[in-house]
Amino acid sequence: MVVQPILSDTVVSFGEMKLRSVMSEGNYEMGKTEVDGAHIHSCYEIYINVTGDISFFHGSAVYDIRPFDAVVSYPGDVHHCIYRASCRHTHYCIWFQSDEVGAFLERRSIRGRVELSQGERERMQTLLQKLTQTKEDSFLRSAALMELLSMLDTESRTRTEVSDDFPAQINEMLGYIDAHLTDISGWEALSREFFISKSTINRMFKKYVGISAGRLIEAKRLSYAEKLLRADVSVTDACYRAGFSDCSRFISAFRKKFGLTPLKYKQGLRK
Secondary structure, eight states, X not given: OOOOOEEEEEEEEXXXXXXXXXXXXXXXXXXXXXXXXXXXOSSEEEEEEEXXXXXXEETTEEEEOOTTOEEEEOTTOOEEEEEOSXXXXXXXXXXXXXXXXXXXXXXXXXXXXXXXXXXXXXHHHHHHHHHHXXXXXXXXXXXXXXXXXXXXXXXXXXXXXXXXXXOHHHHHHHHHHHHTTTTOOSHHHHHHHHTOOHHHHHHHHHHHTSSOHHHHHHHHHHHHHHHHHHTTOOHHHHHHXXXXXXXXXXXXXXXXXXXXXXXXXXXXXXX
């Protein structure tokens, strides 16, 4: 795991909204530092880069990331950073649970990468400082979040294209995984479909996607299973409908990713 000391961490509740803002910083050494796998959250996330030579995987796209680019993820979205070189990685993450704010993001299609102008980047720094200052008034922090969301609300700036050096073949394999998620057998299916060896597939995925094909498929299945649980599907049905063939393995993988067993997770949704 990349060692990323938390420089600031604040939690605020305002009405029905619960918000957590974190600024983290850590050193990454290419070929030496172990990296977390794909992330999946049950809340909305806004990631904002400050420093670091990275790309960002979101859904099935890979974005080039510059300082103060933002990436917006919805509950269940599979996402993670891809390190392109040894670097010092500083970033903000804002997590929040709010039906009202979530509806705003979805209604305005604010999802994926958002690139800001130079003036907006400077204003973004001020807003992030307000969000992460523990002594800042909770109302003002909530106001800062509202302004930040408004700043991201420019549909023409939301980028969906892949990185310039992203191989078309990887893009095709990601599309194949999405189309056959619940029945794909892993790298074996990709090897048969695209006539590429296992070692080549894993080398390409780790380089351009940041994790192996097998780990990505598992993460996407867990994401789908989480959505099924939210729709009140039973744990057993969620397991098999998401493409897992063994319930005990599913429960173990789900608990590792979400911190709870699927049953306890589902029970918590009713509270």
